[in-house]
Each structure stands twice: as structure tokens, then as C-alpha cells.
Amino acid sequence: MGTVVDASNKEANGGSLSEKKFRVVFVLGGPGSGKGTQCANIVQHFGFTHLSAGDLLRAEIKSGSENGTMIQNMIKEGKIVPSEVTIKLLQRAMQESGNDKFLIDGFPRNEENRAAFESVTGIEPEFVLFFECSEEEMERRLLNRNQGREDDNIDTIRKRFKVFMESSLPVIEYYKSKGKVRQIDAAKPIEEVFEAVKAVFTPLNEKVKHRHRSDASWSFNRCMRQFGEKIKCFWTRRVSS
Ligand code: ADP
Numbered sequence: 001m002g003t004v005v006d007a008s009n010k011e012a013n014g015g016s017l018s019e020k021k022f023r024v025v026f027v028l029g030g031p032g033s034g035k036g037t038q039c040a041n042i043v044q045h046f047g048f049t050h051l052s053a054g055d056l057l058r059a060e061i062k063s064g065s066e067n068g069t070m071i072q073n074m075i076k077e078g079k080i081v082p083s084e085v086t087i088k089l090l091q092r093a094m095q096e097s098g099n100d101k102f103l104i105d106g107f108p109r110n111e112e113n114r115a116a117f118e119s120v121t122g123i124e125p126e127f128v129l130f131f132e133c134s135e136e137e138m139e140r141r142l143l144n145r146n147q148g149r150e151d152d153n154i155d156t157i158r159k160r161f162k163v164f165m166e167s168s169l170p171v172i173e174y175y176k177s178k179g180k181v182r183q184i185d186a187a188k189p190i191e192e193v194f195e196a197v198k199a200v201f202t203p204l205n206e207k208v209k210h211r212h213r214s215d216a217s218w219s220f221n222r223c224m225r226q227f228g229e230k231i232k233c234f235w236t237r238r239v240s241s
Pocket residue numbers: 029030031032033034035036037038141142144145146186187188189190191193
């Protein structure tokens with residue numbers, strides 16, 4: 001499905017993205033695993049911009065774009081929209097945001113999404129946040145979501161689960177083999193899931209603070225040791241004179 005955009009198209013497709021230093025975290029997990037819910041929390045705490053590929057595609061339908069009908073049909077069937085369409089929407093949103101750190105939610109959904117994004121933007125994710133949840137729980141959540149989504153019906157939900165197993169899990173496996181997956185037990189209540197999410201994001205900031213703190217105490221101890229030596233010398237000289 002769709003075409004992989006050639007690396008030589010980088011400029012035409014907004015290659016400027018690859019020249020800037022962006023932090024990108026892919027947020028993956030089955031439909032209803034809680035990606036959007038947790039991304040909203042991460043935005044509040046860690047200052048990322050949240051880009052949901054599904055939300056961007058739904059906005060494109062609403063905007064009356066020439067691709068609207070095609071996208072709508074794909075979403076109704078739980079199929080994955082060709083990468084060139086989704087990547088253009090992501091690139092535009094990244095450029096318009098003015099931010100330099102992004103949670104890209106629900107993307108890449110298949111190998112073609114993954115390879116095309118990397119080749120078009122030149123961006124590799126810092127890591128992949130993977131929300132692990134049983135189908136039974138995800139199905140319950142989707143049927144109760146109540147956001148008026150055309151794909152939150154039992155027929156489409158089953159199709160989306162199949163696409164997730166067949167096309168999206170291999171992408172997660174690919175990133176696992178590169179040591180980039182941070183897996184979260186997403187079956188727990190929202191607050192507990194966020195505690196686990198925080199632990200993934202916090203070390204990046206905390207480690208730096210911690211290092212500075214231990215650097216400072218190391219310097220202090222060294223100073224005290226040297227100072228102590230000087231006092232000892234002074235007293236020894238006084239006593240012996
Ligand atoms: P996704 O973006 O992965 O499809 P959402 O964040 O939209 O999932 O969540 C799907 C539904 O499940 C929403 O109604 C949301 O309020 C609910 N939900 C999200 N996380 C949890 C959770 N940990 N426990 C129970 N319900 C949840």
C-alpha cells in the first residue's frame with residue numbers, strides 16, 4: 001500500500017526538518033491502549049508537542065481536501081493510509097508547531113511508514129514508547145470512548161486489531177532489536193500508567209541534575225581535604241616554632 005518516498009525527494013518534502021535537531025518519540029500501542037490519553041499528560045509535564053497521525057488524518061477529511069474521501073474509506077476499514085499522505089501532514093505540523101520535541105502518536109503503523117519517514121525526514125526516534133494492553137481491555141475502552149468515531153464499532157475494531165498484529169507489531173519488534181523500546185503496562189489505571197511513563201521521561205532530566213549535584217559535592221569534599229591539609233601544616237609549623 002502506498003509508495004516509499006525516495007531519499008532524493010528530501011528537499012521537496014521539507015528536508016529542512018533533517019537539518020534541525022529534533023527530539024522525536026514514537027508512541028505506539030494497539031487501538032485503545034491509551035496513547036492519546038498519556039500523550040496529553042506527557043505534554044503537560046515535559047513540554048513535548050503531541051502529534052497524533054490519526055487526528056491529523058481526521059482533520060484532513062474535515063478540511064475537504066482532495067484526499068479526504070480516500071482517507072475516510074481507509075479509516076472506516078481500519079487500513080493504513082499511504083505514507084506519503086501521513087508524512088506530509090506530520091511534517092507540516094512539526095514545522096508549524098515551532099517546537100523541537102515531538103510525541104508522534106500512532107505512527108509508524110507499518111514498515112512502509114517507518115522507512116518512508118526516516119528516508120524523507122532523516123529523523124530517527126530517540127525511543128519508542130510502547131503501550132502494551134490486552135485486546136479485551138482495548139475493545140472495552142474503544143466501545144466506551146464515545147467520541148463519535150466512525151471506526152469505534154465492533155467490526156472495524158476487529159479489523160484494526162488484525163492490522164495492528166500483522167503490520168504494527170513488526171515495527172515494534174524492529175525497534176526492540178535496536179534497543180529503543182520502552183514498554184509500559186497500559187492495562188493499569190490511567191494514573192498508574194502515567195507513573196510508569198514519567199519514569200521513562202524523567203531520567204533524561206534528572207540524571208543531568210543528579211550529575212551536577214554529585215559533581216558539586218565531589219568538588220566540595222576535595223576543597224575541604226585540601227583546606228584541611230593547609231590547616232594541619234599551619235599548626236604543625238606553629239607548634240614546632
Ligand atoms: P488510543 O489513543 O491509544 O487509541 P485513547 O487514549 O483514546 O487510546 O483511550 C481510549 C479510551 O480509553 C478513552 O476513552 C480513554 O479515556 C480510555 N482510557 C485510556 N487509558 C485508560 C486506562 N489506563 N484505563 C482505563 N481507560 C483508559
